[in-house]
Amino acid sequence: MTFSIVKSLKAAAFGIGATAFALSPAAAQKGLDEPFQQQFTAALAGKTVGYIPVSMNFDLTEGWFAGLKKELEPYGVKVIVRDPNWSTNAGAQALTTLIGEKPAAIVVHNPDVQTYAKLLKRAEDEGIHIIQINMGSVYRSDVFVGANWIEIGEKDTEAVVNACKGKSNKIAVVQGALSAAASAYTLKGVENVLAKHPEIKVVSSQAADWDAAKAKAVTQTVLKQNPDLCGIVGFWDGMDIGTAAAIKEAGLTGKVFLATSGGGERKGACELVKNGSFDLDLSYDVPTQAAQMAGMVKWLISSGVKAGSTKGSIYTTLIPITKDNASVESTCWNLGDLKK
Helix, strand or coil, X not given: CHHHHHHHHHHHHHHHHHHHHHHHHHHHCCCCCCCCHHHHHHHHCCCEEEEECCCCCCHHHHHHHHHHHHHHHHHCCEEEECCCCCCHHHHHHHHHHHHHXXXXXXXXXXXXXXXXXXXXXXXXHCCCEEEEEXXXXXXXXXXXXXXXHHHHHHHHHHHHHHHCCCCCCEEEEEECCCCCHHHHHHHHHHHHHHCCCCCCEEEEEEECCCCHHHHHHHHHHHHHHCCCCCEEEECCXXXXXXXXXXXXXXXXXXXXXXXXXXXXXXXXXXXHHHCCXXXXXXXXXXXXXXXXXXXXXXXHHHHCCCCCCCCEEEECCCEEECCCCCCCCCCCECHHHHCC
């Protein structure tokens, strides 16, 4: 009797399985309508996103713009740029005008921590989402996407300190613009590491205002006064092209360790590391930053969340570029590829 019951149960189970299998092809012919994608595409279609960098025509800002367009334009979003060309006053005027045009969102690259603060709040009060990139303001907007400058300052300084072991222990710091978040926060990272290394002497810590010519002039003077300098912490590779040039002219390439940071574009970062101009370039990887910015724009607009009601940050994962990986194709990016 037991055998009969088991046999019957097996037969029943096989029958159910066979029926399910027989029905599954028919069921698969009927697709399910994903209920959220139409809401998403409808929310983005026809919207405008403004973009205000400190200036166009260098790898960071060109790369962010190309990345935003690549991610947003396929959904019917118009991305417009307002270029202040390094003028803080022109940037404030551009932001004021853009607020009046009522875009859905504005991506802002602040020249300093204070100038745009009230305008950013005004924009969010008027329903415009604000995404700040890399250099933040004292005003905390919907989201900040960018590098952790304190981390950059710490890692670059640690590398310089290690390179100076057994040498003079004399280092220099080439800052950016003193009022810029990137410069002020990076300096704090430098200070954090130096506090643990009293043997290190900072013979110069000066601002070059993101200008390669100024960085070169500052470094030339420092090297004349300190020919035994063992390392320099630079605050941006676009500026530190000048720092590296001064080191080369003094015949000290390979003897003065230069650590810097930047967006990681191939013809800049990787090439300059390969030829010995930079010993370390911490990349904050512009294509990834652009994708993260665009992702936040998509979410803020499509979610219906009120402008100014969220306060979040996305800090970029850094890529250390050294001679060990500068020749690897995936380490750096090409602006031309991003624009395709």
